[in-house]
Amino acid sequence: MKEWKEYLPEFREKTKAFYAGEMTKGEYKGFSGFYGSYAQRGGKASMLRLRMPAGCVTKERLLFVAKIIKKYQIKKIHFTTCQTIQLHDLQPDIVADVMEDALNAGIITIGGGGDYPRNVMCSPLSGVEKEEYFDVRPWAKEAGEYLISLITAKKMPRKLKVAFSNSPANLPHVTYRDLGFAANADGTFDVYSAGGLGNNAKFGVKVAEGIKPEKVLYYIKAMRLMFCAYGNYENRGRARTRYMQDTLGGAEPYKKAFQEKLEEVISSGENLDIQVKQIPITKVGDGSSISGLRIMEQKQEGLYTVVWHPIGGQPNVEDICMLSEAISNMEDVEIRLSPDETAYIVNLTGNEAEKVLEVTKNSALTLFETTVSCIGANICQVGLRDSQGLLRNCVEEVRNAGISSTALPQMHISGCPSSCGTHQTGVIGFRGASKSVDGKMQPAFILFVNGEERQGQERMGKELGTILEADIPKFIVKLGKCVEESGLDFISWKEKNPEGIEKIAAEYLG
Secondary structure, eight states: OHHHHTTHHHHHHHHHHHHTTSSOHHHHHHHHGGGTEEEOTTSSOEEEEEOOGGGEEOHHHHHHHHHHHHHHTOOEEEEOTTSOEEEEEEOTTTHHHHHHHHHHTTOOOTTSSSSSOOOOEEOTTTTTOTTOSSOOHHHHHHHHHHHHTTTTOSSOOTTOOEEEESSTTOTTOGGGSSEEEEEOTTSOEEEEESOBOSTTOBOOEEEEEEEOGGGHHHHHHHHHHHHHHHOOOSOGGGOSTTHHHHHTTSHHHHHHHHHHHHHHHHHTTOOOOOOOOOOOOOOOOOSOOOOSTTEEEOSSTTOEEEEEOOGGGOOOHHHHHHHHHHHTTSTTOEEEEOTTSOEEEEEEOHHHHHHHHHHTOSSOOSTGGGOEEOOOTTTOSSOOSOHHHHHHHHHHHHHHHTOOTTSSOOEEEESSTTOTTOGGGSSEEEEEEEEEETTEEEEEEEEEEOOBOSTTSOBOOEEEEEEEGGGHHHHHHHHHHHHHHHTSOHHHHHHHOTTHHHHHHGGGOO
């Protein structure tokens, strides 16, 4: 933390210069990303990204967020698809102060943007989920510590994203990240490399099977060496690991090259073995029980998880503060952030869960309302469309139409081709675009359908065409009504009508 604090004076100086008009937007973006901060669209305020290793928000971290909400009058927060917490609309004179306060609380922002290793992702219910293979959190957290040590290393790939999954549900999308570790039932990992969404989207190459968890850092270092050797540093748009599959001629040559770099790491003699001590959850239930739509039973007998999904991943700041206060004296309780912007509050007794349900009642009410959305063009400099606005309009129209809770799926919305909303692997995905109407360009989104994220069934969605933004809520309501009329839920309806979405969308794609 002391080392990172030494960078703060320069950040204060450059931030002051940018807002005084002495630096261009591009110059400041290239500088500030290292600190986990960017100027928002319009250049009047900043955002700051708080790393939450493996998506775990302890009571202490949540208390810190609650304190700075009050101290700096922060009004907008976003749970990101990389399992971090973003603070928005920070005025120029406080963003560095918030960053310093975070460092004092043991929360790192450095490397949260730019060409640096991002927050290591992890299955949010690892350690408490009944269906998991094993708890992968200890290795995810160790990987995060190691990657932080590489932030100032030279020749890093852009946005190196590393993820760990505890089951084939594949919530962190380990099979299409820059580097992913997929748990096996025998306590080992399969390793996937050079995947990613966005332009030139690719699923990762399986470069190893059945590796021991203590060996994961060797693969992370091999990944870095791969990019040093084969990454594209000349073209920023191609400076992502997935392009190396093309550079090397496909999956098999890539795998061969990766194994060669791995051997270099192993033969160097550097000891990168991870020694972790798993700390089991010893808390036990108190005899109280609870059930409901937002309640999940844990594998620990008598303990529960509350599911909280603020629509669009944007919780009310008042709810953050109330939640922090509610869990302050609850043993072993913490929040786990999910890549779909859900927050899981884990290790609750039945009585505790009841209290948490009350303070998190501002939550999605259906699967459809848990739709994933990036922060959108109203805030993001590179965003093309207001993805959050589209989501709000869709939710409002679906509620007004009285569509049943099982008639629509979770959607994925990205404001631009970067796929921060993972639109390419959603059952229904939208990507910001434009459409010509009477010779004038209008706000629109490209529709993708039938994507799949589950390990072993991964599939990129089919691109159908472009729909005017104003027509999307009508399309979604019509889809919901069609499913309702069938008497089936959405999954059953889709199985019976594999091209059903395309047929309903046709009139809006003209």
